[in-house]
Amino acid sequence: MVTPAPEGALCRDHPTVAAAWVCGRCGSFLCVTCERRTRPDAVPMCPACWDLRGRSVAPQTVSSGTGLQTAALVLGCIALLPVPVLQIISVVVNVVALVKAKHPPARNVRWRPITGLALTGVGLVITALVFSGAVFDS
Numbered sequence: 001m002v003t004p005a006p007e008g009a010l011c012r013d014h015p016t017v018a019a020a021w022v023c024g025r026c027g028s029f030l031c032v033t034c035e036r037r038t039r040p041d042a043v044p045m046c047p048a049c050w051d052l053r054g055r056s057v058a059p060q061t062v063s064s065g066t067g068l069q070t071a072a073l074v075l076g077c078i079a080l081l082p083v084p085v086l087q088i089i090s091v092v093v094n095v096v097a098l099v100k101a102k103h104p105p106a107r108n109v110r111w112r113p114i115t116g117l118a119l120t121g122v123g124l125v126i127t128a129l130v131f132s133g134a135v136f137d138s
């Protein structure tokens, strides 16, 4: 919603200049020099909110979040079951999750694929024991 500044309001950053708009995000007054818009008909924003917007938009396009790392950890837990197929899938997903975790926020949760790989290793030992036991029993 485009809100014109009330009569007599002054720009937050230029106390001698009359404000033209109310910032669409934080509600502070801004003059025409300060206004920032994504499109000519978009809601005007103050420079501070514009900077925040630029910063919050950029990381989202670079990183896909931490979903893959979380999935890798869950798979690592499931790979504790003595099913070789699960461990193969888990190793692949955990390695991919670890390789892709080069930038935040995924980098901050690198312990998830690392733990996932460790759990998968334990799962492989369990599988080996179960299968060797089955061979000895028969």
Ligand SMILES: [Zn+2]
Pocket (backbone or CB within 6 Å): 023, 024, 025, 026, 027, 028, 045, 046, 047, 048, 049, 050
């Ligand atoms: Zn603002």
Ligand SMILES: [Zn+2]
Pocket (backbone or CB within 6 Å): 011, 012, 013, 014, 017, 030, 031, 032, 033, 034
């Ligand atoms: Zn201004």
